[in-house]
Amino acid sequence: MTRVVPPELSAAPPALQHKEGWQQLRILAVGAEGGGSGGLLQSIRQWVGEGGTEIESVPDLPRAVRQLGAGRWHVVVAVLGESADEDLAWWVDTLRGATAAPRLIAVAHRPSMGLVLRAEKLGVLDVLSLPMSRDDFLRALRRVRPTSEAAVTLPDVQPHAVGQYALVGQSATMLEVYKLIARIAPSLATVLVQGESGTGKEVVARAMHLNGPMASGPFVAVNCAAIPENLLESELFGHEKGSFTGAITRKIGRFEQAGGGTLFLDEIADMSLALQAKILRAVQEREIERVGGAEAIPVSVRLIAATNRDLKEAIKQGRFREDLYYRLAVVVIRLPRLAERGDDLLQLTSFFVRQFGERYDKGIRAISDRALDLLRNHAWVGNVRELRNVVERAVIVATDDVLRVEHLPEEFRGEEATLPDRSEGALLTLAEAEARHIARVLAQTNGQIGAAAELLGIHRNTLTRKMKEYGL
């Protein structure tokens, strides 16, 4: 084991406002010995110089896992094998479970642009090629040192409590939503809540229930998209024993369970046309029939439906019944995306930090400015639900009273490079920028080439060619 201090690192900005305050940088080099790596370990030792840094070398991933379990490491320098992509995924997975979340410098023979982009998305500190240059390595290493992070005190939030849920936020768009809820909750009108995934449709439905005339009755939620199509009918209307394979007992459906209360049909667009017809009948006639039953059962429920789809478009495509739409959309509430809610993000962050802080017994009172910038900079495809998940994870891993960049998921740490004040942020070539954009769009379309080509406005063959060219 060698202990050395790189002169470049000593000259780097001091470890700023970091509670841990590194006295010594600990580097674990994996697969860096032997011919395959071109004497990488010796080079690293020379480059970092003498004193202050501890370098240890292990031959492979299993031994690295043992070392990672035995202490705190700041950096892992891993030489990837022939299946570089697969190796990278394993490394990211391994480091996710390691103490102190060490940063990964992946080293590969001729890394493709695809590998580099995937690595960036996964929050890998850097991908360097073999033979490795001294400057590249030291530049990567400098980025490991914690940057200055000033604490921003989290504001006190007064949420509108909705049972175990809460409506949080004071943006203009949300104030309009609150006003609408206040106006329509006291009636028995059927309501359609529209909004992207994770915008809080169920919370709004619960708020209407709790503030409406059926508040003393049950609130029953059914997620139409989650339930297998062949079971949804019996879930909604119930069934008699033996009416189909698997009907092992008589079942009371959700319509009946919600009697005297509210039935919330979430993701209503994910329902077959045949079932839509049955829902329409239940709404119009206020009675249902259990599957396999002959008796009409009267039901008295307030119906609230929700969807993240454009139902009018679904009607045009013949996927949704127009008559049902007009029955459900007596009143329509549209929920804004998180990106449209301005500083509600800070309010929501604060609310979730306190909620999870209580659950996991953590006294977090602030968030670093840099972490907040990353949250503000994020695309939030999953809206508030995604934010909630990110904050929960961050609270779990936080060790003191401030949430920092290191507590955010790896992909956020990857996004750090996109923040405006990064001194190391090099300008991109046109090809690099194009490759990054294609990778982003592909991620957005979940790898579906046709959809990505449509978004990019190019032919799918052109996209396929470019993907091949950039190794995506």
Next chain:
Amino acid sequence: MTEPTLTPVRVEKALGLLPEIEALEPLRALLVSISRPDERTLWSSSGPYLTLGKRGVQPEELRHRMPQVFHTITEHLQGLYGAYVEALECQQRADGTGAVAALLRAGRSEERVARLNQARAWYDVALRLSQGLQDRRPEVESLRSLGELFTGLGQYAEAARHFQRALAIAEAEFDQAGAVAACEGLGHTALALGQGVGARAWYARGLRLAEAAGDQRQIGRLERYLGELARQQGEATSAGEHLRRARECLEAVDATEEMAALLNTQGRLEAQLGRHAEASRAYREALAWVQRVSRDAGLEVTIRLSLAELHLEAGRFLDGEEEMRRAEQVAIADNLTGRLVQIYTVMGRLRGRQLDETGFVFFEQAIELSRMLERSPAAVAQVYLEYGLFRERLGQRDEARAYLERAREIFGAVGDALDRDRVDAELQKITA
């Protein structure tokens, strides 16, 4: 302009259009392996309930990948035909041992693609041929192959019968490797039937034989089995000692997959002792061993499930769910339908702990998948058992009782007394 993109077809619908014809099995496997969740679904309120049936598949992608499947099918058939021709050539040269080896190779090839009945047909022919040979080692090998096949099918009594015969012949012929393997098989079947004492006796006998032969890999493996057995019986000290010895042997011969399996057992032991950090470390190291040489997807799923269960025990639901989703991804990509059944059962259990009624979708998916499999009825019974416990947790007693009774019926039919007793105890709790 680009052509409009059509919405992917849901797997539940796609499978509904696929007749249950054996020749279409590779197409079904392809369909499952290329299925993807919709990005919008991932963050929608149905995201946490996403199962295989709700993933999407693009027919165009299926068409695009078909040549790859045809190639794999051709390769598989070439292997089978080649093995048969080789067996014939061996017959021609009066090399019965070689002929049996070729037939067994064909059977294993069938087993690898989960065609268990076809594998059995090859092994039956191999056994018949081997019984006429002077050298009896091929017969031991054929019996062992059949024993392992029946174990996989959950037909433990039949498996034990084949292993017993293999052992008797191997000992008479001084075939030490064959005898050790037969003891291992007998240990597994005894364990599956809940006969802990019998299992220990078989493993110990196998260990003595392996030690006499000085085979470090076999010694390590048997020590691991003894360690696992001791762990299951709550004998932590003894388990730890067996596992330590196993590690010494297996690390010395760099037995990658064996090391991964050993560390998985070690993790389970640590978890049982409440040492969660140590357990987590053992599982992570186990995963690293899986990655090191040839990736064994089945073993990876087993370890990820162990890790997920560890998180669940510690109340870290978010981590547990993430680990299960990774396991699910591996199982789908490698067409490990049986493992998906296990994964969805654990996911259902997680939702049960969160008192989330919609969690029933995982059990329904597990039951649906297990119907598609040629696999152990005991595995299906496990799903019913967990489904019953899920319903019980939600206070739905009638449904809980119905599922538990079904589990009891299946465990009784396969002779799994241990699990049947467990179900009885749960049924009594409901009635009380």
